[in-house]
Amino acid sequence: MAREDIPTSRLQRSATIGRLATGTAVKQLATRAANVVRGEEAGQEALERRHLETAEQIVAVLGTMKGAAMKLGQVMSFLDVGLVPEQFRDDFQRKLAELRDSAPTVPFAEMRKVIESEREATLDESFAQFDPTPVAAASIGQVYRATLHDGRLVAVKVQYPGAAAAVRADLQNFGMLVRLMSRLAPELDAKEIAEEVRERITEELDYELEAANQRALARLYRGHPFIFVPDVVGACSGERVLVTEYVQGTGFEELKRRSQAERDRIGEIIFRFFLGSMYRHHQFSGDPHPGNFLALDDGRVAFLDFGLFKRIDASVAEFELELARRGIVGDAEGLLALLRSGGFLRDANRYSTQQILEQFMDVTWWYTRDAEVELTQEIATQVIIDMSDPRSRYYQQMRHENLPREHLFGRRTETLTLAVMAQLRARANWHRIAREWIFGDPPATELGRQEAHFYEQLR
Numbered sequence: 375m376a377r378e379d380i381p382t383s384r385l386q387r388s389a390t391i392g393r394l395a396t397g398t399a400v401k402q403l404a405t406r407a408a409n410v411v412r413g414e415e416a417g418q419e420a421l422e423r424r425h426l427e428t429a430e431q432i433v434a435v436l437g438t439m440k441g442a443a444m445k446l447g448q449v450m451s452f453l454d455v456g457l458v459p460e461q462f463r464d465d466f467q468r469k470l471a472e473l474r475d476s477a478p479t480v481p482f483a484e485m486r487k488v489i490e491s492e493r494e495a496t497l498d499e500s501f502a503q504f505d506p507t508p509v510a511a512a513s514i515g516q517v518y519r520a521t522l523h524d525g526r527l528v529a530v531k532v533q534y535p536g537a538a539a540a541v542r543a544d545l546q547n548f549g550m551l552v553r554l555m556s557r558l559a560p561e562l563d564a565k566e567i568a569e570e571v572r573e574r575i576t577e578e579l580d581y582e583l584e585a586a587n588q589r590a591l592a593r594l595y596r597g598h599p600f601i602f603v604p605d606v607v608g609a610c611s612g613e614r615v616l617v618t619e620y621v622q623g624t625g626f627e628e629l630k631r632r633s634q635a636e637r638d639r640i641g642e643i644i645f646r647f648f649l650g651s652m653y654r655h656h657q658f659s660g661d662p663h664p665g666n667f668l669a670l671d672d673g674r675v676a677f678l679d680f681g682l683f684k685r686i687d688a689s690v691a692e693f694e695l696e697l698a699r700r701g702i703v704g705d706a707e708g709l710l711a712l713l714r715s716g717g718f719l720r721d722a723n724r725y726s727t728q729q730i731l732e733q734f735m736d737v738t739w740w741y742t743r744d745a746e747v748e749l750t751q752e753i754a755t756q757v758i759i760d761m762s763d764p765r766s767r768y769y770q771q772m773r774h775e776n777l778p779r780e781h782l783f784g785r786r787t788e789t790l791t792l793a794v795m796a797q798l799r800a801r802a803n804w805h806r807i808a809r810e811w812i813f814g815d816p817p818a819t820e821l822g823r824q825e826a827h828f829y830e831q832l833r
Contacts, residue, residue, distance in 0.1 A: 598825070623668030748800070
């Protein structure tokens with residue numbers, strides 16, 4: 375197979391992104407102009423179809439780029455539920471799954487050069503066996519299976535040659551990328567979000583930093599009853615090569631077909647890992663998608679890929695938890711005051727306490743209401759619409775709101791975690807689980823009791 379070159383120059387990549395951004399803007403304006411003379415129902419249908427067409431163009435263009443543009447496409451890929459109307463959703467999800475799960479294949483001869491250059495040794499000197507067929511593809515690299523000379527089975531993630539230059543070229547053109555993404559959420563502070571995303575994506579280029587992230591969570595969860603983070607093989611890793619313990623397990627598509635009880639259990643583990651890591655440990659993976667976890671035969675779930683990673687100050691976590699507490703107890707005035715002080719409201723005088731409380735409940739009810747909830751794609755769709763979509767009844771007031779950068783990846787993680795659990799159709803009283811970190815309540819589930827025992831043993 376011929377090598378699929380990665381366009382690395384700023385001019386090449388800006389031309390591609392610019393054509394996409396300009397084309398979608400012109401078409402959307404044309405559709406809105408035509409809607410002036412259409413009936414309301416016909417106009418809405420035309421806008422929905424144009425929205426789908428725009429989404430398809432985004433997937434098609436970003437999927438060829440392998441750099442920050444493709445990574446932004448993957449950031450989008452689990453916000454899909456709120457982007458398009460229900461009748462088009464299955465088709466759109468298939469297209470986004472292609473973007474998320476596949477990347478153009480680079481011949482192994484090229485990838486081998488990266489490994490040997492990084493290791494300063496031949497492949498045979500570094501590994502007893504090395505399967506040249508990739509077992510997975512990431513946005514900026516491929517994953518291989520290999521065996522070390524001591525017999526350990528390992529996963530070897532290798533960065534595409536030219537990927538770093540491609541990402542840096544994308545980041546130079548970040549203004550255009552932000553304008554493209556802002557069509558999905560025009561109310562946000564594009565500059566603040568651009569800087570936060572720029573930092574996170576730049577960090578993903580450094581596999582040594584990813585190794586440090588993975589080591590940190592592996593230490594935190596070592597011996598955990600149902601969460602497993604594979605160890606890093608530090609002696610074999612470098613800036614463009616990451617070697618970790620190899621994990622075999624059941625993937626997401628098979629898990630979706632499991633019994634309700636099994637899906638409920640997996641959903642609760644996912645919820646506890648992503649949200650629990652954020653609020654208990656103040657560090658978390660910012661990339662909750664199905665390709666990043668496997669169910670193991672012993673009942674644990676293995677979590678993978680810690681390139682997109684975030685550490686937050688304890689004060690940021692406490693602020694978010696206090697917001698949740700005020701909302702749950704119905705303290706609308708306290709909620710409004712906190713949002714104002716935290717920089718979430720550009721003009722707090724535009725809001726009534728009732729408006730703020732209703733908006734808060736509509737985007738968090740699935741874990742702030744004390745009731746058993748079976749999560750569905752319809753629930754995830756409505757939550758995401760109410761958070762950022764022009765179809766939301768809160769959209770006019772959202773145009774005067776902001777999402778400060780220190781809270782961006784937390785909200786993204788919360789939303790994408792919901793989207794994953796919704797695809798599993800997981801059922802639980804999510805509120806009772808979340809109260810463990812929101813209010814410090816004792817656990818209300820068996821998994822919660824196992825986890826509480828784990829943390830008690832660490833004291």
